[in-house]
Amino acid sequence: MNCYCGQGAAFADCCEPYIRGIRQAPTAEALMRSRYSAFCCGEADYLLASLHPSKRVSESRESLEQSFTETQWCSLRVLSCRSGEAGQTVGEVEFVAFYQTGMEVGQLHERSRFVCDSNQWLYCDGDILPPLKLGRNDECWCGSGRKLKKCHPD
Ligand SMILES: [Zn+2]
Ligand SMILES: [Zn+2]
Incomplete structure (x- = not known):
């Protein structure tokens, strides 16, 4: 199975080892x-x-689990990275x-901040940015890799 994050690698060779705690994510990305x-x-x-300890109070397991049932994530695009390489701290x-969510398609466009503490990258917080406008020739939101006009035109 290809990894959810869209990198093209198998889940087992991409995000799974980080999620299972077998390896530490080497970069903020x-x-x-x-x-x-x-x-x-x-x-x-x-x-x-993977959340910075100072932020754990505002995130509850209950609200996360509720979001899992309500929200189906379709695809991810990383637009840019600043620092966040191995050996850096932010x-x-x-x-x-x-x-x-149901029949609605939405997007989360965010600039997230990460810190590296004892070789472990943690998510701090982020700024929500305005939604991107997808053109007909852009890649479809559904993660198929096809153009919007050939995949989910509306
Ligand atoms: Zn992945
Ligand atoms: Zn599509």
């Missing part, structure tokens, strides 16, 4: 991707563990994640 995959497969423990990743 890898951590961000693995958190997206954890949302896709409903891994509340990992989502809480990083930013801008991404857009497309999701469906």
